[in-house]
Amino acid sequence: MLDATEQFINGLMFGCLYALIGGGFTILFGVMRRFNMAYGSTIMAGAYVALVPVYLFRAPAWLMVLTGIAAAVLVGLLVEFCCFRFIKKGHELAPLMTTIGMLIVINEAIVHATDAVGLKYPSPFGDVALELGQFLVRRDYLAVLVAGVVCFTLIFLLLYRTRFGRAMRAVAERPEAAQILGVSVRRVNVLTFVLTSALAGVIGFFAAVSVGSARPDMAFFVTGKGLVVMVLGGLGSLPGAIVGGLVLGVLEFEATWFLGATYRDILAFVILFLVLVFRPQGLVGTRTT
Amino acid sequence: MTDGAILSIRKLARHFGGLRAVNDVSFDVPRGSIFALIGPNGSGKTTLFNVITGALAPTAGTVVFDGAPISGMPTHEIVRRGIGRTFQNIRLFTRMSVFHNVWVAMRRQPRSGNGARSERERVEELLALTGLSARRDELVENLNFGEQRRLETARALATDPSLLLLDEPAAGMGAVELARLVRDIRRLRELGKTIFLIEHTMHLVMDVADRIAVLNFGEKIAEGTPKEIQADPRVIEAYLGREHANA
Amino acid sequence: MDYYVAIASIIGIHALLGLSVYVVAISGQMSFGQQGFFAIGAYLAGMSTAMWGLGLVPALVLGALVAGAMGFVVGFPALRVRGLYLAIATFGFGEIVRLAFLNVRYTENIGGRVVGPNGAEGFRHVRYVYDRGFTGLHYLAVILVVLVVVVILFFLLERSKVGAKLRAVEEDETAAAMIGINVTRVKVVAFAAAAAVAGLGGGLFIHYSTYIDHDMVALPLAIASVTYPLLGGLGSFVGTLLGAIVLVGLTEGLRGLQGMREFVYGGLIILMMIFRPRGIVDEALVLRVKSWLSPRAPREPVQAP
Ligand SMILES: Nc1ncnc2c1ncn2[C@@H]1O[C@H](COP(=O)(O)OP(=O)(O)OP(=O)(O)O)[C@@H](O)[C@H]1O
Numbered sequence A: 001m002l003d004a005t006e007q008f009i010n011g012l013m014f015g016c017l018y019a020l021i022g023g024g025f026t027i028l029f030g031v032m033r034r035f036n037m038a039y040g041s042t043i044m045a046g047a048y049v050a051l052v053p054v055y056l057f058r059a060p061a062w063l064m065v066l067t068g069i070a071a072a073v074l075v076g077l078l079v080e081f082c083c084f085r086f087i088k089k090g091h092e093l094a095p096l097m098t099t100i101g102m103l104i105v106i107n108e109a110i111v112h113a114t115d116a117v118g119l120k121y122p123s124p125f126g127d128v129a130l131e132l133g134q135f136l137v138r139r140d141y142l143a144v145l146v147a148g149v150v151c152f153t154l155i156f157l158l159l160y161r162t163r164f165g166r167a168m169r170a171v172a173e174r175p176e177a178a179q180i181l182g183v184s185v186r187r188v189n190v191l192t193f194v195l196t197s198a199l200a201g202v203i204g205f206f207a208a209v210s211v212g213s214a215r216p217d218m219a220f221f222v223t224g225k226g227l228v229v230m231v232l233g234g235l236g237s238l239p240g241a242i243v244g245g246l247v248l249g250v251l252e253f254e255a256t257w258f259l260g261a262t263y264r265d266i267l268a269f270v271i272l273f274l275v276l277v278f279r280p281q282g283l284v285g286t287r288t289t
Numbered sequence B: 001m002t003d004g005a006i007l008s009i010r011k012l013a014r015h016f017g018g019l020r021a022v023n024d025v026s027f028d029v030p031r032g033s034i035f036a037l038i039g040p041n042g043s044g045k046t047t048l049f050n051v052i053t054g055a056l057a058p059t060a061g062t063v064v065f066d067g068a069p070i071s072g073m074p075t076h077e078i079v080r081r082g083i084g085r086t087f088q089n090i091r092l093f094t095r096m097s098v099f100h101n102v103w104v105a106m107r108r109q110p111r112s113g114n115g116a117r118s119e120r121e122r123v124e125e126l127l128a129l130t131g132l133s134a135r136r137d138e139l140v141e142n143l144n145f146g147e148q149r150r151l152e153t154a155r156a157l158a159t160d161p162s163l164l165l166l167d168e169p170a171a172g173m174g175a176v177e178l179a180r181l182v183r184d185i186r187r188l189r190e191l192g193k194t195i196f197l198i199e200h201t202m203h204l205v206m207d208v209a210d211r212i213a214v215l216n217f218g219e220k221i222a223e224g225t226p227k228e229i230q231a232d233p234r235v236i237e238a239y240l241g242r243e244h245a246n247a
Numbered sequence C: 001m002d003y004y005v006a007i008a009s010i011i012g013i014h015a016l017l018g019l020s021v022y023v024v025a026i027s028g029q030m031s032f033g034q035q036g037f038f039a040i041g042a043y044l045a046g047m048s049t050a051m052w053g054l055g056l057v058p059a060l061v062l063g064a065l066v067a068g069a070m071g072f073v074v075g076f077p078a079l080r081v082r083g084l085y086l087a088i089a090t091f092g093f094g095e096i097v098r099l100a101f102l103n104v105r106y107t108e109n110i111g112g113r114v115v116g117p118n119g120a121e122g123f124r125h126v127r128y129v130y131d132r133g134f135t136g137l138h139y140l141a142v143i144l145v146v147l148v149v150v151v152i153l154f155f156l157l158e159r160s161k162v163g164a165k166l167r168a169v170e171e172d173e174t175a176a177a178m179i180g181i182n183v184t185r186v187k188v189v190a191f192a193a194a195a196a197v198a199g200l201g202g203g204l205f206i207h208y209s210t211y212i213d214h215d216m217v218a219l220p221l222a223i224a225s226v227t228y229p230l231l232g233g234l235g236s237f238v239g240t241l242l243g244a245i246v247l248v249g250l251t252e253g254l255r256g257l258q259g260m261r262e263f264v265y266g267g268l269i270i271l272m273m274i275f276r277p278r279g280i281v282d283e284a285l286v287l288r289v290k291s292w293l294s295p296r297a298p299r300e301p302v303q304a305p
């Protein structure tokens, strides 16, 4: 039972990473009402570019994170420009396709630059597990937990304490009304991309740290997780995404423990399917008409 | 229910959260009549149509059509029983041609000997009836507003309804088109259809309708012949405000 | 020669996958899960010939039928949701199938070879076709015959009222219901039919390649199958065929361009969606072609939207 509890704690901590991934997808979806399939690639681009200073000199972790953020923001703006700005009205699935096109392009660019081999990631938080009472806790997971708390605090401050945040929420809730009230929807969209892409930079760094390498299949991995979390949370709800991420983290760690790793992923997608179909408002949401 | 009513609405209500869009409304639409529903903007007219056609479930009350309760049935079932409808905000199939818009709606007819007309012929007939024959191969988006409204009517007629619901058929029409509309509505009645229309254009309503019901804030405030409605102080008040009614 | 036969075979199989997405698309939905039905058809048809001693035709039919039945079972709940929700739900379904095949082990030792779904190893040695002396060219003929049969069915569908009803549902479910269409039924039947077509493609595929594994039915295949109808055009199934020919031809033809291929592919998707969001063969084009072909129709040009 002790081990199950340990898995629970680890799952909760790792779930913070899932929550961040889901959070990024969710903010984008909430504001744009569109799904960004290239977000996983943005995260991956951040993870890879964050390695550049490490190759140049012995860069500290914070510099890696900042580099990752900068790269991800550039990629995010590119995605907004190529995939969203010129889409005609009334084609709600078109951005889905354009972002898939972008995903292919970004992934290919990374494969080109790295010859498709995974790159070893430094482990700035050390490899030795931390003993917390009776439990062994991985330091990088603890770092993920801290990153999750810090990022979400900043995001919520931004959303509820700044003018920009108010504009964003207005656009998310009633885009037409927001426009009438003088909010520039385009500006909000661009700034939303900047915000979520910066978050992608952070996610990319921590995701790569916790698996020990940056790999070209990372985009698919985070996209899969992001989808599940977003759905669990009810598309478009940020608190929902946090809950969804933590739930998924715990579920996966417990499933690995009790069922083995192979069934873990099936479980995630079975849950995704069932929730989408039978509870499209998400685990915590209430049904709206 | 009376033998003369094709549609009976009893204590019908539809609420959206706290908003009582339709509340405790009852009336009968006599078979073979032209019946009009009027009321200020947002008084619940379209909502009432949506409930009748099963697009929205009623909060309370019943709709009886041709002697059978239809509330709670799926829309396509209600349509098959003989209710057709046009939409206030035109909802044609814009990616199909004019012809196909009608053809796709065409109800299958029982094959009755060699006298039966082919489906295509019947589509052409409906297009002729609504004056759209020359436009049959156009995409819908190339039609003007009046033509689009007429195509909506043709499409609704293709389902062979005995009761036709028209939601603001005259909206945005010029004088010539309006005259045509009045003629068309009368012709449809001669063809045995019952017409139930929502309209804001008062002179049209007073001209064609046999009976009128008036909604205000979701409640029925009056019902009667055009003459009675024109003279009813509650109606004048609802439309013009209290001062005018007292003046 | 063999090279061109191989490309043509892949085009034929992918065209079926694309047509499967097309059917769902013209009833207004986007599925990212057709590769799941493709996998079901492949594994089932493969087991039929390699393990159960069935002939090729019954194997293909069985694969298609089971995939279609799965489509019905999945479609009924899944089609309660639409748009993006359905796209994600179907993708979830595809992943469930893929991961299930990653775990299923059901093998027999036949003539010293391990035959049957074997977890991560995949399903090897489905050699029914080649063991009977078929060459690649022969089998290409089989693929094309199946494709032609399906295309004829699509041709009839497009001209039929059922096809028109699908398009009505696609454009406006409320209006479609208001002309007496049972929207749920139309969508579920379309989804099941689409699943059967994908299953047929899968059955053809495993007998072509003699081999399939879970990696081959992952997201990239989903993306490929969606791009054929979306780029080719939603105005007619011809667009999907065109899409499959051009895109598979492109991916293969660009092999020489070492790696630039994906850039071209991705870039093409983006540009198409911006400039022709309903694909090359869109409805306006179809109508224009029809009015050229039919002498009765007026020859006024159809204006672009
Ligand atoms: N689906 C819905 N959800 C929430 N509120 C609705 C819905 N449909 C209608 N309403 C509200 O119900 C009220 C009645 O609307 P309805 O469209 O029936 O009015 P109407 O009489 O047709 O008006 P108009 O003359 O402008 O067409 C309005 O306040 C409207 O906002």
Ligand SMILES: [Mg+2]
Pocket (backbone or CB within 6 Å): B045, B046, B047, B088
């Ligand atoms: Mg109205």
